[in-house]
Amino acid sequence: MNLHETACPMVSIIIPTYNNEARIARTLDNIISQDYPNIEIIVVNDVSQDATAAIARRVLTSWGGLFQVIDRSVNGGQSSSRNTGLDAANGKYVVFFDHDDLAEKNYVSRLCGEIERVKADVTFCGYKVYYEAEGRYEEVPMQLSAALASPEDYVIKWLKGKLGNTIWCYIFRKEFLLEQKLRFTEGCHVGEDIEFFVKALTVSARTSFIKEHLYIWMRHPTQQSSGGGPRGALFDSVKLEMLYRWRIARYVSRHGSNRLREYMLHFYIPQNFVKQFTVFAEKKDWASYERQMKKLRHRTMRNLLLSTVKFLWFEPEVFGKAMLLLCCPTFYYRLRS
Secondary structure: OOOOHHHOOOEEEEEEEOOOOOOHHHHHHHHHOOOOOOEEEEEEEOOOOOOHHHHHHHHHHHHOOEEEEEEOOOOOHHHHHHHHHHHHOOOOEEEEOOOOOEEOOOHHHHHHHHHHHHOOOEEEEEEEEEEOOOOEEEEOOOOOOOOOOOHHHHHHHHHOOOOOOOOOOEEEEHHHHHHOOOOOOOOOOOOHHHHHHHHHHHHOOOEEEEEEEEEEEEEOOOOOOOOOOOHHHHHHHHHHHHHHHHHHHHHHHHHOOHHHHHHHHHHHHHHHHHHHHHHHHHOOOHHHHHHHHHHHHOHHHHHHHHHHHHHOOOOHHHHHHHHHHHHOHHHHHHHHO
């Protein structure tokens, strides 16, 4: 497809980065080679201690296109960096890109073409994983085969685990983000990207998707491994994860439809409460599990688990786990461990 720059709205690609001198040039070269002619590249350097910013400036200056390299004075993490990039963006649309990943050449053109075609607030695509050590790709299946009837249906798909938890597959209309006052939660380092796009999906007037797997999540040996750590830290780790999930529940309950509120109260919140027990059991962390069991004594928590009966015919597994946990918590631990 031949695109003319004057006919293509600008897309701002926001890249938060920290100490990534080994890979930032490859990522920027990949973005520069996109077949979409009207992009702005915004690199937000979060006080890197290496040559990341210098390399980014060299690559982008040689490119000659529109770019910004913003040097933050205080390290604030990805949330702060993405907000900084969002504030600086000049494009009609914004994309958030990770500093060591890649994308297919038509990643931007397909996303922008779709969001323009349907006049959506939010559009997303699929993604694949590339395992560098093994030299192989793996497409992450999209559990969508056709457009859904309403924007809230996409939220429900996510609540049921049918949409991926990735910010980089999304393109957003910037004016929509400003109107809805959507920002990344600063100080949050777990799930901040998920929280952002679920909030966007909740208040979107029109959402669309394309089936292609256009983004490439690069998995390489130098990345920090998730999980692990001392067993005593597991409780705090799960607590941090649940914090962003509670923020999602609160936001959707306040801004979503009655249908979404029902899903939040009788499906999503109880499901996440059960999930905490499941994680501790699977990790064989009885101390954390026993600590969590104290919450089962509270009437509010017991009523929360009992309320899953309202979704018995739609989500029987959640109801079954909730009842087993409520009636036989010790047996649930043995079963899951």
